[in-house]
Amino acid sequence: MPTFANRVAGLGTTIFSEINDLAAHHQAINLGQGRPDFDGPKEMIEVAAEAMLSGKANQYAPGMGILPLRRNIAQHVQAFYNLDIDPETGVCVTSGAAEGVYSAIMSVVNPGDEVILIEPYFDTYLPIIEWAGGIPVYVPMRPPQWTFEPDELRAAFNAKTRAIILNTPHNPTGRVYTHEELTLIAELCQEYDAIVISDEVYEHLTYADARHIPIAALPGMFDRTITVSSAAKTFSVTGWKVGWTYGHPELITGVWRIHQNVTFALNHPGQFGVAHALTMNGSYYEDLQAMYTAKRDFLLAGLRNAGLKAIAPAGAFYIMADFSDVFDGDDVAFTKHLISEIGVACIPPSAFFSEPNKGITRQYVRFTYCKTDDILQQAAEKMLKLRG
Numbered sequence: 001m002p003t004f005a006n007r008v009a010g011l012g013t014t015i016f017s018e019i020n021d022l023a024a025h026h027q028a029i030n031l032g033q034g035r036p037d038f039d040g041p042k043e044m045i046e047v048a049a050e051a052m053l054s055g056k057a058n059q060y061a062p063g064m065g066i067l068p069l070r071r072n073i074a075q076h077v078q079a080f081y082n083l084d085i086d087p088e089t090g091v092c093v094t095s096g097a098a099e100g101v102y103s104a105i106m107s108v109v110n111p112g113d114e115v116i117l118i119e120p121y122f123d124t125y126l127p128i129i130e131w132a133g134g135i136p137v138y139v140p141m142r143p144p145q146w147t148f149e150p151d152e153l154r155a156a157f158n159a160k161t162r163a164i165i166l167n168t169p170h171n172p173t174g175r176v177y178t179h180e181e182l183t184l185i186a187e188l189c190q191e192y193d194a195i196v197i198s199d200e201v202y203e204h205l206t207y208a209d210a211r212h213i214p215i216a217a218l219p220g221m222f223d224r225t226i227t228v229s230s231a232a233k234t235f236s237v238t239g240w241k242v243g244w245t246y247g248h249p250e251l252i253t254g255v256w257r258i259h260q261n262v263t264f265a266l267n268h269p270g271q272f273g274v275a276h277a278l279t280m281n282g283s284y285y286e287d288l289q290a291m292y293t294a295k296r297d298f299l300l301a302g303l304r305n306a307g308l309k310a311i312a313p314a315g316a317f318y319i320m321a322d323f324s325d326v327f328d329g330d331d332v333a334f335t336k337h338l339i340s341e342i343g344v345a346c347i348p349p350s351a352f353f354s355e356p357n358k359g360i361t362r363q364y365v366r367f368t369y370c371k372t373d374d375i376l377q378q379a380a381e382k383m384l385k386l387r388g
């Protein structure tokens with residue numbers, strides 16, 4: 001029987017599907033996938049529903065995205081980061097950040113190019129680099145602070161470096177890169193003429209003093225950065241898959257050329273909803289941060305009460321917790337134990353590391369707190385059983 005191509009042969013089921021299935025089988029509380037179990041703003045959903053009911057958005061959308069959405073993305077980027085984006089040529093709306101990253105990588109990486117990946121990395125980055133014929137070069141971040149060594153980063157750059165994939169605020173560690181870290185990356189990219197693909201889907205999820213800085217806003221970086229973001233996490237609509245890329249028109253033209261041959265256009269009604277959401281007043285973002293700060297602190301206390309060690313993350317909605325005081329085994333074994341014996345699901349982060357570096361996260365697992373308070377409470381109670 002004919003079978004699939006070689007590029008598919010090495011790919012298994014993603015860790016998220018695997019954990020979701022296992023969690024469902026054991027009826028475990030799922031703190032695995034970063035998928036809120038509550039809705040985004042009602043007024044945004046009403047605008048999308050109206051776009052469907054009125055019949056104005058039930059056919060293909062323009063390939064680059066509807067202009068009101070592109071304009072509002074440009075205004076948002078101007079208001080928050082003081083970046084000047086041309087909504088006509090500098091924004092391409094994509095099917096979630098996931099397709100944004102795909103189209104960005106495909107549009108800049110040639111076969112044989114090296115692409116720097118900071119580990120742990122969001123799991124889709126690696127296969128996309130490989131499909132483009134790129135060669136991944138890994139730079140690990142290490143616990144407990146989850147920072148990279150500047151010398152290791154420097155050593156990863158060379159004349160073959162074409163791009164680096166960044167993700168800040170970071171999944172799964174919750175790191176928010178500092179100005180100093182971003183400056184080092186920016187200097188190396190300029191020295192080696194490399195492009196940054198910056199995945200900023202958690203741009204509005206930062207806590208306390210942490211502030212998200214888009215690397216595109218650093219001197220000399222706008223022309224060499226494709227920034228990727230999405231409505232998924234900011235507006236709690238992961239199911240809509242409305243994302244976008246922005247940057248210099250020269251780079252965004254490349255993204256668009258890939259995009260038009262992959263999805264061509266995306267979810268038309270959702271684009272109206274997100275265009276509206278981006279005009280909601282400034283307190284929306286503060287309220288979101290306040291809500292997630294409370295959830296983060298609650299889960300953090302629950303994990304510590306259960307005997308796990310964790311530091312408060314500065315961004316995104318994940319906590320990396322060290323379980324070595326309550327369990328003897330690696331992250332995959334602990335995850336299975338937690339699901340089947342305790343009734344709570346998490347994600348083993350070794351799925352986000354290259355083979356040689358998987359050991360770095362041997363005693364850590366990732367929990368998400370994008371869940372209702374009631375679910376977090378139930379999970380915290382169940383995990384007390386870990387203390388034996």
Ligand SMILES: Cc1ncc(COP(=O)(O)O)c(C=O)c1O
Pocket residue numbers: 034095096097098099122167171199201229230231232238241242243
């Ligand atoms: C770092 C990162 N990038 C991209 C995505 C995918 O975003 P979207 O749902 O907008 O495709 C996620 C989702 O969890 C993510 O964590």
